[in-house]
Amino acid sequence: MRNDLKIAPSLLSANFANLEKDLDQINRSEADWLHLDVMDGVFVPNISFGFPVLKAVAAISKKPLDMHLMIVNPDKFISQIRDLGTMMMNVHYEACPHLHRVIQQIKEAGMKAAVTLNPATPVAMLSDIIQDLDMVLLMSVNPGFGGQEFIPHTLNKIRELRELRARSGSNALIEIDGGVNLQTAPLLSEAGADVLVAGSAVFKAPDMIEVIHQLKNA
């Protein structure tokens, strides 16, 4: 069994009327990171939360922040995201015509940089940027909503990404987001994922700490 699989609970499925209670559970769990889904209603057909909520969450979270920006023009917000104490800033390939510049700006701001691919975007699109990345996030659902069903083709994309990573000498982690649960996590771990994001599987469970423990040992 591998012992390096990271788990990043996604706050999108938390109880927003009592975030402090849910965050306390995450803080006390074996979760490695806290995944935060920012949506603008333009890049994706949904709106989640913005800086007032992010500031309150950042003040309570004891886990490093993994910020998933489902927004157009994410470069406009690099310094504000950094000032929250963010560890990893994920921008979508599909939202960044000047991706190389955005990645350099994120790193210059002192954060780790990740690129996210939608389910229909081929892994090969990263061949000229993967050397500069700390992580690639593969969406295993169409972004915008929690609680959707896992797209099985993601398993092939993980294998392709591992090959691209090996060919290019990159150390980028492979993170998977969408439909991760106790059934899909072992398949993802086996295929070579490094980080699993889980929203509804964690926050809708009766015992979050136990589910995180089980995911971690997938």
Ligand SMILES: O=C(CO)[C@@H](O)[C@H](O)COP(=O)(O)O
């Ligand atoms: O980025 C997103 C959705 O766009 C995710 O991070 C979701 O929050 C994952 O939710 P589940 O599929 O795990 O319920």
Ligand SMILES: [Co+2]
């Ligand atoms: Co996400």
